[in-house]
Amino acid sequence: MRRVSTSGRILRVVLVVLFGLFFLFPLYAMADFSTRNLLRGGRTLQAWKNLVQDDALYAAIVISLLLAVFTVVLMLVILVPTMIWVRLRAPWARGMVEFLCLLSLTIPALVIVVGLRNVYLWVTYFLGESALTLTFIYVVLVLPFAYRALDGAVSAIDLRTLSEAARSLGAGWATTILRVVVPNIWSGILSAAFISIAVVLGEYTIASLSGYQTLQVQIVAIGKRDGPTSVAASLATLLFGFVLLLVLSLVTRGRRRGTLEAAVPTPAPAAQPGG
Amino acid sequence: MSTAGKGLGRRLREGLPLLPFLAFIVIFLLIPTVTVIFGSVYADGAFSLARIAALFSETPLAALWKSVLLSGSTAILGAVLGAILAWLIVSSPRTSIFRRAVISLCSVLAQFGGVALAFAFLATIGLNGVLTLWVQQHFGLNLAGSGWLYGLGGLILVYTYFQIPLMVIVFVPALEGLREQWREAAVSLGASTWQYWRQVAFPLLTPAFLGATLLLFANAFAAYATAAALVSQGSPIVPLLIRSALTSEVVLGQAGFAYALALEMIVVVAAVMIAYSALVRRTARWLQ
Amino acid sequence: MKRSRRLAATAASALVVVALAACAPPQKGNKGDETKSGVKVGEATSVADFGGMDGLVEAAKKDGELNVIALPPDWANYGNIIKAFGDKYGIKVNSAQPDAASQDEINAANQQKGKSTAPDVFDLGQSVALANTALFAPYKVSTFDAIPAQFKDPNGTWVNDYGGYMSIGYDSANVPAIMAVNDLLKPEYRGKVALNGDPTQAGAAFSGVMMVALSQGGSPDNIAPGVEFFKKLKEAGNFLPVDPTPATIESGQTPVVIDWDYLNAAETKKLPTWRVVVPLGPAVAGYYFQAINKGAPHPAAARLWEEFLYSDEGQNLFLAGGARPVRAEEMLTAGTLDKTAYDALPKVAGPPVIVSVEQNAAATKYLADNWAKAIG
Numbered sequence: 026m027r028r029v030s031t032s033g034r035i036l037r038v039v040l041v042v043l044f045g046l047f048f049l050f051p052l053y054a055m056a057d058f059s060t061r062n063l064l065r066g067g068r069t070l071q072a073w074k075n076l077v078q079d080d081a082l083y084a085a086i087v088i089s090l091l092l093a094v095f096t097v098v099l100m101l102v103i104l105v106p107t108m109i110w111v112r113l114r115a116p117w118a119r120g121m122v123e124f125l126c127l128l129s130l131t132i133p134a135l136v137i138v139v140g141l142r143n144v145y146l147w148v149t150y151f152l153g154e155s156a157l158t159l160t161f162i163y164v165v166l167v168l169p170f171a172y173r174a175l176d177g178a179v180s181a182i183d184l185r186t187l188s189e190a191a192r193s194l195g196a197g198w199a200t201t202i203l204r205v206v207v208p209n210i211w212s213g214i215l216s217a218a219f220i221s222i223a224v225v226l227g228e229y230t231i232a233s234l235s236g237y238q239t240l241q242v243q244i245v246a247i248g249k250r251d252g253p254t255s256v257a258a259s260l261a262t263l264l265f266g267f268v269l270l271l272v273l274s275l276v277t278r279g280r281r282r283g284t285l286e287a288a289v290p291t292p293a294p295a296a297q298p299g300g
Numbered sequence: 301m302s303t304a305g306k307g308l309g310r311r312l313r314e315g316l317p318l319l320p321f322l323a324f325i326v327i328f329l330l331i332p333t334v335t336v337i338f339g340s341v342y343a344d345g346a347f348s349l350a351r352i353a354a355l356f357s358e359t360p361l362a363a364l365w366k367s368v369l370l371s372g373s374t375a376i377l378g379a380v381l382g383a384i385l386a387w388l389i390v391s392s393p394r395t396s397i398f399r400r401a402v403i404s405l406c407s408v409l410a411q412f413g414g415v416a417l418a419f420a421f422l423a424t425i426g427l428n429g430v431l432t433l434w435v436q437q438h439f440g441l442n443l444a445g446s447g448w449l450y451g452l453g454g455l456i457l458v459y460t461y462f463q464i465p466l467m468v469i470v471f472v473p474a475l476e477g478l479r480e481q482w483r484e485a486a487v488s489l490g491a492s493t494w495q496y497w498r499q500v501a502f503p504l505l506t507p508a509f510l511g512a513t514l515l516l517f518a519n520a521f522a523a524y525a526t527a528a529a530l531v532s533q534g535s536p537i538v539p540l541l542i543r544s545a546l547t548s549e550v551v552l553g554q555a556g557f558a559y560a561l562a563l564e565m566i567v568v569v570a571a572v573m574i575a576y577s578a579l580v581r582r583t584a585r586w587l588q
Numbered sequence: 589m590k591r592s593r594r595l596a597a598t599a600a601s602a603l604v605v606v607a608l609a610a611c612a613p614p615q616k617g618n619k620g621d622e623t624k625s626g627v628k629v630g631e632a633t634s635v636a637d638f639g640g641m642d643g644l645v646e647a648a649k650k651d652g653e654l655n656v657i658a659l660p661p662d663w664a665n666y667g668n669i670i671k672a673f674g675d676k677y678g679i680k681v682n683s684a685q686p687d688a689a690s691q692d693e694i695n696a697a698n699q700q701k702g703k704s705t706a707p708d709v710f711d712l713g714q715s716v717a718l719a720n721t722a723l724f725a726p727y728k729v730s731t732f733d734a735i736p737a738q739f740k741d742p743n744g745t746w747v748n749d750y751g752g753y754m755s756i757g758y759d760s761a762n763v764p765a766i767m768a769v770n771d772l773l774k775p776e777y778r779g780k781v782a783l784n785g786d787p788t789q790a791g792a793a794f795s796g797v798m799m800v801a802l803s804q805g806g807s808p809d810n811i812a813p814g815v816e817f818f819k820k821l822k823e824a825g826n827f828l829p830v831d832p833t834p835a836t837i838e839s840g841q842t843p844v845v846i847d848w849d850y851l852n853a854a855e856t857k858k859l860p861t862w863r864v865v866v867p868l869g870p871a872v873a874g875y876y877f878q879a880i881n882k883g884a885p886h887p888a889a890a891r892l893w894e895e896f897l898y899s900d901e902g903q904n905l906f907l908a909g910g911a912r913p914v915r916a917e918e919m920l921t922a923g924t925l926d927k928t929a930y931d932a933l934p935k936v937a938g939p940p941v942i943v944s945v946e947q948n949a950a951a952t953k954y955l956a957d958n959w960a961k962a963i964g
Binding site: 143174181 | 324327431566
Binding site: 359418422423426427428429447450528529530531532533534544546547549550552 | 689690691692695712713715716719779780783785786787788789790791794825828829830831833835836839840841842843948952955956959960963
């Protein structure tokens with residue numbers, strides 16, 4: 026148990042308070058404006074009531090939540106095995122994978138939508154016009170963040186020893202990945218999942234330019250009516266996302282580090298592969 | 301000859317499981333990118349480098365410089381402050397509500413931007429902002445005064461608002477990878493807290509830290525919705541220039557120029573990536 | 589050796605990718621519906637092709653939906669117009685991208701070509717409308733002849749629907765009353781004057797600078813005095829580069845906004861202390877252009893929408909939003925205009941000035957070269 030000195034504790038509290046003020050003050054200012062009664066002065070919850078009374082909003086919420094789930098699943102299915110494989114067997118591909126993952130961030134959504142036109146014509150030809158087809162482009166959008174979160178976690182474990190130990194005990198690749206590696210990089214997976222959900226819930230440009238009715242698109246449409254309602258809508262999305270992720274993190278509380286990690290002695294840092 | 305052939309065969313076998321990832325990327329990222337780049341040199345049925353040449357005129361160069369300055373400063377600022385916040389989070393117990401709440405809040409705020417974020421800051425330290433009025437009442441200072449919020453300084457402040465949470469999200473997994481045993485080993489060998497951090501923890505964290513900073517740079521570089529709301533006059537940064545080229549209803553027919561600007565953005569980030577990998581290779585040398 | 593091979597491989601794959609990008613999937617069968625008179629719905633040019641209004645309503649109801657774009661609810665009362673149309677004919681109106689600009693509408697039509705979400709009708713600013721007439725389907729509404737010639741294309745490819753004058757809106761509770769443009773330079777307005785957009789991008793902002801130019805002795809051929817004025821405004825510290833929205837206006841962050849009079853009038857309904865004034869002297873007038881998308885997924889509904897907009901009911905709804913309907917003069921003589929609403933419009937003292945396409949192009953060029961320097 027690490028001893029925490031009093032000065033260390035005070036420093037921590039001061040820092041937490043400073044960060045808290047910086048992040049929460051603008052949110053408070055938004056809440057303040059959204060409850061202002063412009064016609065008569067004083068406070069009113071009319072802006073928030075406007076949100077709840079909109080029917081199209083519920084359909085949009087469902088679509089966005091489904092999109093978030095599909096995006097996270099597809100992203101993990103594509104990215105985790107790829108990153109593991111690159112570490113273990115194809116280190117020469119590492120730079121390429123990293124660059125490709127970062128590429129989507131360098132191109133503004135405004136421009137990528139134009140290039141997506143033909144691709145999505147094919148997608149809608151095969152899969153129909155549902156908003157769920159946005160999953161594919163959302164996975165691409167999420168790649169930079171997810172890659173970085175997963176990379177941090179994967180670098181921190183001794184992947185080679187773990188996987189060789191598992192395979193020497195007779196496990197196939199699927200078992201190795203699912204039951205040995207994943208529990209050890211769980212923190213990275215959760216981070217990647219959380220940021221992906223936040224990206225999907227907050228994405229507006231591509232959904233709007235392609236004509237789909239997702240949560241953000243609906244919120245902008247509502248927000249066009251008046252100032253307080255638009256601010257209430259933005260604040261509501263933030264709170265919604267926050268509560269959703271908090272609940273998710275509580276639900277996945279049971280996950281601990283895999284027992285394999287305790288059994289395999291972690292080597293000294295000098296033996297870790299570089300980078 | 302045979303060794304080269306064997307090398308190629310082995311490469312193919314090693315690369316095969318990467319195929320799903322590559323196929324996905326090619327279809328949904330590379331094809332759109334190449335389409336756009338192609339559109340910058342080929343339009344109206346003719347090849348022309350005119351739009352690429354236009355990238356080097358006064359306005360685009362000024363916009364590029366400002367973009368790089370804005371992205372670089374918010375990346376470093378966000379990385380340092382975010383790392384501190386990440387450390388604060390990681391040093392609390394794993395299952396505490398504080399930790400979960402802060403991580404959830406950071407996930408959401410990392411994607412918060414655009415008109416809503418600009419408004420939140422205007423409502424706080426803008427002309428009629430809550431904080432401005434409070435400070436004016438109690439201290440007589442005018443925070444909003446010179447309109448600094450709508451210049452580069454203001455943009456840096458507002459960008460940091462989502463850069464710090466993003467840093468937290470991608471850096472916490474790396475921090476959690478620091479084993480307690482290493483710290484105990486260092487202490488048992490006689491190292492002080494400062495020595496542990498400087499000689500064990502920092503070098504281990506440097507690649508992840510640099511990688512996260514790179515991500516923050518690219519994130520700020522491509523962000524435009526927030527700047528568009530705060531500074532609707534002129535197009536001081538590259539993404540705004542792209543937007544005005546694509547959606548201007550006064551100066552028409554600029555789509556090709558927008559694509560050329562997008563190409564420029566890719567080149568800049570690629571250059572930063574190369575610098576980053578060189579830097580990582582140097583700092584991680586002792587680990588190999 | 590390896591490097592050149594890698595380069596060759598990259599080049600080859602790039603070419604393959606480009607080739608792949610160029611091919612598009614087979615188009616689903618075109619909506620080849622025909623009306624009773626044998627004309628394809630997508631090519632009908634007037635109500636007669638449908639055999640009368642009833643035929644058109646029937647065909648539109650069969651379409652069932654209408655896609656509109658870039659129509660904010662408080663812009664010229666579009667919120668109520670959409671609702672009235674939907675209630676009257678039982679057609680569901682999908683209003684996409686309310687914050688889009690004119691060029692975004694054209695981009696959306698291209699981006700979503702062939703999809704059921706493509707826009708059916710456009711409401712565009714002058715430059716974008718006249719540059720994209722190839723995308724429009726000509727249609728003459730029943731009241732086509734009542735519209736003055738300068739407000740329509742002879743074939744009905746586009747028709748002006750409503751217009752307004754450039755005005756200055758201000759919060760009378762926070763700033764003193766404004767009479768003329770020169771008032772804006774006074775110290776009471778420090779850090780308070782906002783323009784709706786960038787004049788090199790947005791038509792409304794362009795007209796705003798033109799209005800200022802006219803007040804400073806310029807003309808539609810000479811926008812330089814306007815740019816000079818804004819430069820002085822910036823140096824005095826009065827100019828605010830923030831994009832004004834209902835939220836910024838109502839929270840007091842943009843107490844003075846230069847914008848179309850009907851947009852400023854819509855704010856007065858939400859913030860009672862908001863006043864609108866059209867400055868003395870020549871007033872800049874701007875009309876918006878209504879057109880039907882050639883590739884409209886709901887062609888009959890699109891044509892019914894146009895009939896509705898140009899009917900007495902539709903034009904009066906525009907008027908209720910503070911905009912001047914294109915048939916205003918004719919309806920005034922016929923007595924079908926809403927007199928009270930018409931009299932409530934901001935008083936315009938000077939002669940209206942409409943900027944022609946050539947003058948627009950010349951002024952745009954001047955702005956592109958000088959605006960950023962003056963403001964930045």
